[in-house]
Amino acid sequence: MRKLFSRILFLTISLGFTACGLFDDQSTPYGYVKSCFRKIDKYALYANGDWIIERESYLSEAKSIDSFEDAHRIVKSALAFAGGKHSTLLSPVTDTTTFEELAPEAYMLDDGIAYVKLPAHRGVKVGDADYTHIVLDFLQSHLDAAGVIVDLRDNHGGNMYPMISAVSPLLPEGIILSFRTRKRTSPVTLDFVLKTSGLNSGEILKFQDDKPVAILINDWTGSSGEATLLCFRGLEKVRTFGIPTAGYASANQTFPMADGYTLLITIGCDVARTGEVFCDDPIAPDVETETPLEDAVAWIQSQ
Numbered sequence: 001m002r003k004l005f006s007r008i009l010f011l012t013i014s015l016g017f018t019a020c021g022l023f024d025d026q027s028t029p030y031g032y033v034k035s036c037f038r039k040i041d042k043y044a045l046y047a048n049g050d051w052i053i054e055r056e057s058y059l060s061e062a063k064s065i066d067s068f069e070d071a072h073r074i075v076k077s078a079l080a081f082a083g084g085k086h087s088t089l090l091s092p093v094t095d096t097t098t099f100e101e102l103a104p105e106a107y108m109l110d111d112g113i114a115y116v117k118l119p120a121h122r123g124v125k126v127g128d129a130d131y132t133h134i135v136l137d138f139l140q141s142h143l144d145a146a147g148v149i150v151d152l153r154d155n156h157g158g159n160m161y162p163m164i165s166a167v168s169p170l171l172p173e174g175i176i177l178s179f180r181t182r183k184r185t186s187p188v189t190l191d192f193v194l195k196t197s198g199l200n201s202g203e204i205l206k207f208q209d210d211k212p213v214a215i216l217i218n219d220w221t222g223s224s225g226e227a228t229l230l231c232f233r234g235l236e237k238v239r240t241f242g243i244p245t246a247g248y249a250s251a252n253q254t255f256p257m258a259d260g261y262t263l264l265i266t267i268g269c270d271v272a273r274t275g276e277v278f279c280d281d282p283i284a285p286d287v288e289t290e291t292p293l294e295d296a297v298a299w300i301q302s303q
Contacts (some may be wrong), residue, residue: 003292005115006242026258029071033062037091039255043267045182045279051082053303054152065238067086068259075263083266085279086223086250092260101125104166105151106138113300114138114145114227118166118228121158128162134198135166144167144209147212147300149293150232154218164230169212176231178271179251185271212303214296215257217285224244226283227270234274237301241292244282 058078065071072089074234081086103126105117116135120170124130129303139148150167164176175187191201207213215232217225217240226249232238235253249270257262269279289295 005209009015011209021256022043024109026212029065029068030062032068032071032257032259033059033065033074036257037078039263039265040078040082040179043253043264043265044079044087045180045250045268046084047082054078054125054258064295072261079263079265084250086248086252086264086266086280087105088264089257090264091263093233095131100252104131104134107205108142108145109149109297111297112144112146113297114142114148115151116148117151118155118163118225120154120156120225123162128159128197131162132165132199133180134167136199136204139167139207143205143207143209145207147214147303148207149216149292149296149300151216152221152225152229153216153292154220154229154248155222156220157223157225157248160227161193163224164231165199167228167231168194168199168255169203170204172209172235173201175273177227177273180271180277181251181268186268211236212300213238214300215285216292216296217245217280217283218292219243219246221283222248224252226278230270230272230278233276237303239287240285241287241289241296241299242285243288243290245284245286248282249278249283250280 026035028291039083055078056076062071062074076089079089101122101124102119104119107115108165109115116138118135121131137210148170170296171188171190176190178185178187194201194204213232215229226245239282251268252264253267255265257263269277271277287295
């Protein structure tokens with residue numbers, strides 16, 4: 001299952017799907033490597049001075065290979081160097097058939113505390129709209145709750161927009177997160193996320209700012225799960241419980257190759273509203289605990 005988890009993390013926050021190598025010669029292993037390197041040079045987050053030196057070593061090795069298997073190996077190694085641990089070369093056969101996609105959960109606990117569970121999401125078995133509205137409709141009908149627990153444990157990524165839209169009643173308007181690439185920082189507003197989900201921000205009923213919100217995380221909280229977590233960072237009356245996250249708080253872009261493989265290149269880091277930058281390092285909780293749900297309930301009750 002851990003192997004599946006690391007695989008799934010690669011198929012997470014994606015900022016686009018761009019054609020790769022349409023005019024490149026990918027018919028030879030060396031040409032294939034060079035085609036991939038052109039995208040790495042242009043987009044990879046860590047394609048800096050060290051990469052320029054390292055790429056020559058990779059290309060020198062690629063000149064002597066005679067199989068695409070070796071080309072894939074070199075490209076994967078180069079991606080890890082220039083793009084970090086969230087970058088890879090995906091084979092045409094993915095783990096989508098074994099991916100257990102679950103619907104969100106939403107119900108009331110004792111003492112009037114609302115509990116919502118946001119699992120990983122690709123939109124294959126559970127539609128985006130269904131995912132969002134299971135939680136969104138529940139929260140909007142329980143605005144009088146004493147507090148809210150948002151459970152992001154085991155949320156290892158996918159499409160972040162349904163996740164954030166689902167908990168939008170708990171988030172303020174304006175910039176909720178930013179992505180920082182090598183060249184610029186691009187803010188993401190709550191209004192943009194809601195519009196992407198087909199929703200109107202003016203129609204979302206909001207919780208009062210003084211309502212406590214507890215976020216549960218663990219070492220399987222990754223990528224889009226971490227992005228959703230960071231949307232709450234810096235807000236008053238929010239506290240996180242659990243253990244440090246997986247450390248995949250970054251944005252990826254995908255590029256299809258002629259042989260059916262897909263380049264997945266990390267192009268940016270997540271930036272919280274606090275200005276803190278996150279990428280390959282785990283995000284620590286406010287309260288590190290092995291009993292996050294119990295401790296979150298106790299904290300909300302104390303408020």
